[in-house]
Structures are given as C-alpha cells and as structure tokens.
Amino acid sequence: MSGSLVRGWGNATSDLDVHVVAPEAWQSSIDEAEHVALEPNTLPFEETFVEGRRWDVEYWTTGQVEQVLAKVSEAEFADDKGAWRTLSHHEIALLERLxxxxxADDGAxxxxxxxxLAASAHRSVLVSLCLRHADGSVEDAAGQLQAGDADSAVLSARRAFHFAVDGLQASLGQFGSLWPKWRSRRMRLVDTPVLPYERYWELETMRTFDPEAPEVWVREVIAVCQRISMEVSV
Known part of the structure; x- marks a missing residue:
C-alpha cells in the first residue's frame, strides 16, 4: 500500500493506492489495463470502494518489477541509450512510491x-529526467520572450520551475514528481539553502508577478532554474 494516506498526508477524500506484486499476471473480469514498456506490456488495474474510500489497485508481476529495477541500474544510466529512457508514467510512479x-505481508x-533501489541509479535517473525537462522549458521561455510572446513565456517559465523544483527534491531523496499537489509539502521536508521554502513559495504563488511587466518575473524564474541545475548533483 502507498500514497498520501500511507505517508500521513491524506485526508477524508484521499484514495488508497495498492500495488499487488505476484509471480503470475492477474486475471481480472474488469479487464482494464494500462500500457507499460515491459514484458508483459500491460498493467491490469481496478478501482473499488471500501467503506466509502476509493482503492486504486495495480497488479504487477515480479518479473515486471525486476525489469523496472534493471532499467535504473548504474550500468543502464551510464549508457547514452540506456533503458531508463523508456520508463513509463506507471513505472516511475512505482519507483517513487516504493x-x-x-x-501487507512481513515486509521482507x-x-x-x-x-x-537505494543502491541503484534511481535518484540520478529522476533528477536527470526532471532537469532535462526544466532546461527545455527554460529554452522555450527565453525564446518566447525574445519573440515578444510574454504570455507563453510565463507558462513555459512556470513549467520549467516545477521541473527544476522536482529535480531538486529528488536529489535530496524526496520523490514525487508525478504528484504536484504535494510539491509544497516535499519542499518543507528538503529544507535546502539552494531554494529556501519561503523563496519557493513566493515563486510558486507568483507573488512578485507584475502583469504590466511579465518579462521581469520570467527572467527571475529562469535564473532560479539555472541555479538549481548548476547546484544539483546528478
């Protein structure tokens, strides 16, 4: 079991995330599945309600989990074309929740x-993915500013900021890039001088944004993202 309830962050409307790992693939009458870049390449899932609370249940095989762990090995990360680049949304989510x-058993x-996982390149993989997306969005924002498209630059800068913050958090062991709703809580936990919480929250809430001069805020955010990229160790 995982998710916000298990972590102690849940509330009355939070769902419970359950991952069932078994040697054989689950056979379900519901027949719902998502795609994963694994063998087998489907991830069966079900949604059910228990005493009014929704349970999201995913059924993994032990072989699939082994493949996901192999993708984030040090050897794969060192390879320019390593399999870590094929990580799907569900695979990243599994790793972040572990x-x-x-x-539900003895925990062995x-x-x-x-x-x-701790001995793998998992942290480096997530940091690299986040910072790569952040750098791309920084380039977008800078180009849009240069072209006079300030509104689009604001959106790209916000996207860059979120990716950069997620990368910073991952570098410090706080994984959860797929769940932006908990970004502020993770930021309080990392407590880093690279981006103190009050500074993070100021930018997150766009407190200094001036609609008459959006380019000032965009350049401010770009500078913060670039600093994070330089300070964070992959």
Missing amino acids: SFAAP WLGATRER
Whole structure:
C-alpha cells in the first residue's frame, strides 16, 4: 500500500493506492489495463470502494518489477541509450512510491527491493529526467520572450520551475514528481539553502508577478532554474 494516506498526508477524500506484486499476471473480469514498456506490456488495474474510500489497485508481476529495477541500474544510466529512457508514467510512479510504501505481508520483499533501489541509479535517473525537462522549458521561455510572446513565456517559465523544483527534491531523496499537489509539502521536508521554502513559495504563488511587466518575473524564474541545475548533483 502507498500514497498520501500511507505517508500521513491524506485526508477524508484521499484514495488508497495498492500495488499487488505476484509471480503470475492477474486475471481480472474488469479487464482494464494500462500500457507499460515491459514484458508483459500491460498493467491490469481496478478501482473499488471500501467503506466509502476509493482503492486504486495495480497488479504487477515480479518479473515486471525486476525489469523496472534493471532499467535504473548504474550500468543502464551510464549508457547514452540506456533503458531508463523508456520508463513509463506507471513505472516511475512505482519507483517513487516504493520509498514510503507499507507492506501487507512481513515486509521482507519490500525491504530487499528498497535496498536494491537505494543502491541503484534511481535518484540520478529522476533528477536527470526532471532537469532535462526544466532546461527545455527554460529554452522555450527565453525564446518566447525574445519573440515578444510574454504570455507563453510565463507558462513555459512556470513549467520549467516545477521541473527544476522536482529535480531538486529528488536529489535530496524526496520523490514525487508525478504528484504536484504535494510539491509544497516535499519542499518543507528538503529544507535546502539552494531554494529556501519561503523563496519557493513566493515563486510558486507568483507573488512578485507584475502583469504590466511579465518579462521581469520570467527572467527571475529562469535564473532560479539555472541555479538549481548548476547546484544539483546528478
């Protein structure tokens, strides 16, 4: 089990995320599945309600989990064409949730899997993905400003900022780039001089944004993103 409830961040409307890992693929009468870049290449899932709370249940095979772990090995990360580049949304989500999941059994498998994950290039992979997206959005914002398209530059700068912050958090062991709703809570946990919480919140809420001079805010955000990229170690 994982998600905000397990982490202690949940509320009355939070759902419970359940990951069932078994040797064989799950056979479900519901027959709903998502695509993953694994073998088998489908991830069965179900949504059900227990005492009024929604449960989101994903069914993984042990072989699929092994493949995901292999994608974030040090060897794969060192390869310019490594398999870590094929990580799907669901695979990244699995890896990010493992660090604070709660076992339904004796915890032996989860404990061993966490140890393997901690010894892998998982952190470096997530940081690289986030910062690569941040750099791309910074380039977009700068180009849009130069072209006189300030409104689009604002949107690109916000996107760059979020990617950069997620990369900073991942570098410090706080994973959750797929869940922006918890970004501020993760930011309080990292407590880093690279981007103090009050400064983060000032930019997140666009407190200094002037509609009459949007380019000032865009350049401010670009500078912060570039600083994060320089300070963060992959």
